[in-house]
Amino acid sequence: MVDRGASALSLPDDWPAHPDPILALNRMGSFDWDLDSGLFQMDAQAHEVFDVLPEEYNGHPETLAMRVPPPEAIRLDTLVSQALKDGSENYGAYFRIRCRDGTLRWTHTQGYIRRDETGRPRRIIGIVRDATQELSERAARREQAAHFQARRHQTSVVQLTTAALAHARTVQDVIDVLEDTHGLTHLGATSLVMGLVEAGRINMVAAGPQDSYVPGTRITRMDAQYPMNEVVRTLVPHFIESPEEFAESYPLLWPHITDLKITSAAYLPLIVQARPIGAIGLLYNDRHGFSEEDRNVLLALGSSIAQSLQRAMFYEQEKDLAKGLQQAMLPRSIPSVPGADIAVRYRSASLGRDIGGDWYDVIPLPGGRVGAVIGDVQGHDTHAAAVMGQLRIVLRAYAAEGHTPATVMARASVFLKELDTERFATCLYAEADLSTGVVQLVRAGHMDPLVRQPDGTCRRQPVEGGLPLGLSADFGRLEYPVSTFELDPGQTLVLYTDGLVEQPGVSLGEGVRTLRELVGTGPDDVHDLADRLIEVAEERGGDDDVALLLLRRRGLTTHQTGGRFQQHVAAGDPEALALARHMVRAAVDAWGAGERADEIELVADEMITNALLHTEGSAVVTLRVLTGSDRRLRAEVEDSSSALPRRREAGESGVSGRGLLLVDRLTDVWGVEARGGGKVVWCEFIVPERD
Incomplete structure (x- = not known):
């Protein structure tokens, strides 16, 4: 404690004259420290706090050295000296004392500094009390807070994983979420495995970190002695709380995972509507044992994963059905x-x-x-x-x-x-x-x-x-x-x-x-x-x-036009009609129609005449030579009428009505096509190449 070089003075027998009953009731002792004389007077309760007898204490702080260990005394002295120097009005500190039986006990002191008109410190009065219970309660509260924080963290594990799985549409999406490094971090696990029930077997569909499959476990029989298979068979989760328990329970699996330094593991069945669809295993290297709350959180996590998997399976089934139906149509x-x-x-x-x-x-x-x-x-x-x-x-x-x-x-x-x-x-x-x-x-x-x-x-x-x-x-x-x-x-x-x-x-x-x-x-x-x-x-x-x-x-190498002639023929224009007939003859000669030349000219003339007689407006005559598997000559007559031509018997004069009969008899193929607001009458003749 601070030594002011006080002279030896006798202690008043009646100090304090009127002990504060409230302090006494709260097991608090009081002291009065005269900084000029150095006397440090304590009441009876303060003696009890320091665990000293009245005859053992002579009023000087040094006497308390038997109870205050040197490190604590140095810390207190430094604290008080600083408060005296910087003009503080009070100070407070927790320190330990060594009791008569040798045990350490936490004590708290609070001092109030009294100064004269010049600011010089003259006196400190204060209290001391046993702080063991208080600090124990604080420690309990801290432990409770830490426990609450752990529970919050465990709850957040489920929430974070559930949130990530909410966006998973397919089974592969679920696997990606769980295999992802951040997913393992959320789960708090070192390694993860997941298997799905398929055709009476367990198919390992996920293992994290990536590519950490154990040989021979990708597809296993339901009765295989592996933890996932067991929880699927029994529908009961299995919590493994030590490496020894793991090695003893699953001797076939343990040698393959010793490098992961596993200290505990939790294997959970994935159950939907009382039916197992798979299992998941979470392996830890920093956990020993599982509390009841840990187990409940993991069971909730397993339920969330199972629901996500079922949703993903339904989605894929519906997608396959939809795709199959669409493709069938x-x-x-x-x-x-x-x-x-x-x-x-x-x-x-x-x-x-x-x-x-x-x-x-x-x-x-x-x-x-x-x-x-x-x-x-x-x-x-x-x-x-x-x-x-x-x-x-x-x-x-x-x-x-x-x-x-x-x-x-x-x-x-x-x-x-x-x-x-x-x-x-x-x-x-x-x-x-x-x-x-x-x-x-x-x-x-x-x-x-x-x-x-x-x-x-x-x-x-x-x-x-x-x-x-x-x-x-x-x-x-x-x-x-x-x-x-x-x-x-x-x-x-x-x-x-x-x-x-x-x-x-x-x-x-x-x-x-x-x-x-x-x-x-x-x-x-x-x-x-x-x-x-x-x-x-x-x-x-x-x-x-x-x-x-x-x-x-396709281009000309496969199916090409060998040329095209086109002539516009206006209604009531004999000259244009003559030019069109001349064009037909010229094209037939140029393309070497041979024996079919007369047929082509006759049919083309009949088509042009019909267009001009039976429609209003002009006509467009087009001739093309087509080459492909057969060389063909195509004639088209386009007009602005949507009325389709029809066959009919010749009239009484025996002249009218024979147009389409000629077209049908003399051509290899013919037809009528709608063209905009009008139509096109067309026909084709197979014309062999000239030698």
Whole structure:
């Protein structure tokens, strides 16, 4: 204690004259320290606190050295000296004393410094008390707080893991969460293993840290002597509290994991609806034993993992069902079409339980033609998929029957209305003549197609449109205008559904522009290009499915036009009619029609005459020579009338009515196609090459 060099003075026998009863009741002793004299007077309770007898104490602080160990005395002296120097009014400290029996006991003192008018310290009065109980209570509170903190940490383990698992859709997602290093940190484990029950065996699906599988444990029989197998069989968790217990319980497994320095482990069955679906094992190298609360937390964790796994399994089952049903509704294979390279792709929606109504189809047609269909039934469920399948089949049937594209679309709309469903569908039907490159397009509320040039540039091909299928029949508006354009060799027609261009926060126009850029910068091969577009759709995700059809007309090396003549013939213009006839003769001579020259000229003249006589307006005459498996000469007469020609018996004069009979008898194949607001009557002659 602080030594002020006080002179020896006798202690007053009656100090303190009036002991404070409140202090006494609280087992607190008081002292009065005269800094000038150095006397340190204590009451009877203070003597008890210091465990000294009155006759053992002479009023000087040095006498208490028998009770205050030197380190504690130095610490107290330093504290008091600093308080006296820096002008403090009080000080307080906990220190230990050595009792008469040799034990150490915590004591607390609080001193109040009295100073004169100059600020000089003259006196300290204060209290001392036994602080053992107080510090014990503090220690208990700290222990309780630490225990509470541990409980909070254990609870957070479940919460953090559950939060991470909430985003897991598939079983692999659950495995990734648990195998992840941070996942192990959350769980507080050194290593983790998880197995699922499959066909009466335990299939090890996860082991962390990564690639820490024990040889021979990937697939094990249910009766194998491993901890996971045991908890699956018994449905009872197994808590292993020491290395010795582990080695004794599972001698086959222990030698393989000794390098992990495992001190304890918890194996939990993963139970859903009273049925085990697997087990999980958590291995620790810093834990010895499990309290009751530890076990409860781990059981809650196991339950959370089991629920996540069940949810993931249901999700995958629904996804497989949806994908299987959707694929069953789509064409099983795409036919090989001479003169074209065709690629189709389908991507299901990212939500596993949703089944889309998107579809594609390719329909081989007579005369070197092919039909290409892309469509989307409203909704994302099994009903939409069922409607899609029926609609695809009837549309294919109508096209194969030889109906014009507008009629195919109108009949499909009526069929959808008669299904008595509330669904409608958007659709785009393209009928392409691969010999001439002429493509007729009919659009029912669908998106315009794109056309990619051989040099990579890509443009939108505008198509006049009608109402979606089903709605047009409801409103009695079954007229579908036909748009026509020529697909040159090397050009690619791109048909797609809106899932390829629609993105949250992005306008439809911007989505189409992005698609045009992707198509323009993509690979030349249609299959590679289709893969690229679907990859982008996969990366972007989305809740809508995607159907895609690419049709590329092959170049001249495979199926080429050997030349083309075209003449416009106005109604009532004899000179133009004569020029057209002259053009036909010149083309026939130039292409060496041989013995069929007269037939070709006669049929072409009849087609031109019919167009001028039975329609209002002009006609366009086109002659082409086509080379492929057979060399053919094709004649086309296009007019602005939508009325289709029909065969009829010759009139009484025996002159009128023989036009189509001649065309039918003299040509190898002929037909009529809608073209915009009008039509084209065409015919072909097989013409051998000249020697």
